[in-house]
Amino acid sequence: MNAGPTSSLADPPVTGNRRRILARTRLDFWLDALLLVAYTLAYSLGFTGIAAHEWLGIGLGVVLLVHITLHWDWVIRTTRKLLRPGGRERFIWLVNLLLLVSMTLCIASGILISEVALPQLGITLPASFFWRQMHDTTATLTLILVPIHAALRWRWIVGVARRFAAWRPGRSR
């Protein structure tokens, strides 16, 4: 994790590998920011209205698949290391697992109780109290877990944001 701007005029030339890593960091940062904004909007049903809420939720599900895919290596690596001592990574893994389960069930139940998006696509599902309650419960759970999930990586977020703030066009970072 890099907590501050590192480049100067004396920096070594940016190699292809380093450029790939920087591009990946940029992609991770902006995708995560997009997910957080989309989630915050989707949770605020009173602000978005039901149709925007549903379409945002469906879009969130698709982007979440990409987000988890981009971090799949971390999932595998950390899962393998679970039996080793060291609490922090294990705690992050547990939070992420809970978030994956609750977010998946929240989006799936949201689709199953959809009142606007699915009927617009010509699909009508019967009303189910189970899925409505599941949606309410998992939505509350995700509201707790999403900020925890983001805050556990706050040093990375601050580090990358600082780098972006110090970035000038024409200077390779």
Added chain:
Amino acid sequence: MKFLRQLTAVVLAVAVIVGLGMLWAHLSGGTGTGALRRAPSQEVLQRIKQIRAGVIRVHPDGGFSLADTGNLIRTCVIEAALAAVVITVSAVWRRHRRSRRASARA
């Protein structure tokens, strides 16, 4: 290629979670169609009351309601408060660990 392989693994993991959810719904008899099988919970009734009273506004047209930013602000405040707690605990824990290491070295 690697991305596609990993995406397949993620989709499978998500499918397992959804499948377990469906099984849960089936076992609890919650997949009934049409009429509700149980009375709505207090939380649901409260939300319906709030919608009727205009505290929570639900717009069927799907447009963003800039007049109802209170709902969005409330979500942001909850997220910020929780994040602040986690960051504070994390910073305190890190400082404590660092000082413990320093004293062990000394």
